[in-house]
Amino acid sequence: MFVSIVDFGSQWTHRIHRTLTYLDVESKIIPVTTQFSEIKNSDALIISGGALRIGIGGAEETGNTKEYLEKFEGPIMGVCAGQQFIGLHFGGKAQPAAGPEYGKVELVIDEHDDLFAGLPDKFTVWASHNDEVVNTPGFSILAHSKACSNHAFKSHSRPIYGCLFHPEVEHTEHGSEIYSNFLKIVKR
């Protein structure tokens, strides 16, 4: 299995690579300027977080990512800014968060299917976001926190997922299991 990690410039993009390596999955971090032809044979895409303010101009700096979302047929997962970009692309509203969160957050799981399979109803995750995405048509919410209604979502029609929190960092509980669940979806 091979995963391309689209780099939106997160402090934790390389942690996604490390998490996948520890799960025995090969991956490569690629810049947003990469041609689609170079990544189309990947088994999955993960779009990282980053300092880009997706809802207020940052989406302009995401290079070819829009094309990846249109043409890539395999599973896709977005993290933080990556999730917001997915939401925005499919008609949601990316905007400054009503309740920005930095550090520890208590995550409440609304839907345990696939991404959160086998995980507790509530656990601690680590977040670092100024913005959020809401009202994405064709997506359902999988998790929320007290401050934020959409901490994870999935598409009804394609294997596309997103988390606003960061499953790749050490302080997030069950982070590696979330990636492992995503990789199970890839194997299907």
Next chain:
Amino acid sequence: MPFDAEKFIQKSVSETRALVNGGKAIIGVSGGVDSSVAAAISSRALGMNIKCVFVDTGLMRKDEAHRVKAMLATAGVDLHIVDASKVFFEALKGISEPEEKRKIIGAEFIRVFEAEASSFGAKYLVQGTIAPDWIESGSGLRATIKSHHNVGGLPKKMGMTLVEPLHELYKDEVRKIGAALKLPADIYNRQPFPGPGLAVRIMGEVTPQKAQIVRVACAIAEEEIEKAAHEGKMALPWQYFAVLLPVKTVGVLGDARAYGNTIAVRAVESMDGMTAKACPIPPDVLERISDRITRELKEHVNRVVYDVTSKPPGTIEWE
């Protein structure tokens, strides 16, 4: 698959040997985990063709140069100490902006290394750079959080080729390599210490006097926390230190009014430095740290505070 240190060492020794290709290299060793492990790997790869240089910037911990030399000697690394403290303090005069400080320090390090490389005939500079260093230094879409002296602080022009065997690793993995290399545990279990040294624990302009104040405060915080951990009162934090703040507050010392500086104590638990949480320190340990700092530094400090911020939103060091 979890990290395989043995495999990494084999690969990295042969890659370093191939890269330097019969030439000579120098390595900057601060005595921290990363540079010590990089020194051990490159010594294995290059034998007599590497010179290990420790730069005393005047911004080191208490007794650091001697302690590090002795510690590395037990690992078979012969450390060459260069006292450059005057040059560093001179270059930092009047500078209070953190990024400017870091860049000046990066450039001064390279000047010392260039002089050492030239006398040794080395064309390569080995550094113990690890992933968080280049990640936080930023590039392209990645924001600069802080310019690490060995990455973002490097001058644009330098006459040496960089060799960075630990570039893709995090601290926990580097510690595993240290253990696999059979280095003394004191070396690979050491708490992290920033490359720019105490300069980033002095908010505002760096002076020899402020360096001395924060050095004493750091030593007290380290001693008391290590003692408490040894007595089983708390777990030994990942990193623990003191910061000198440019905030003056009113106090009362021996019935007289005092108007002195503030020291912040920080202790965090982390695994890789990319996320961190403030450590719960028992109140009596905090009290003892405060008592000792305000007594032993009574001319300068009359208030001690404890930093409870996570990373994010804070970083581990204050600058």
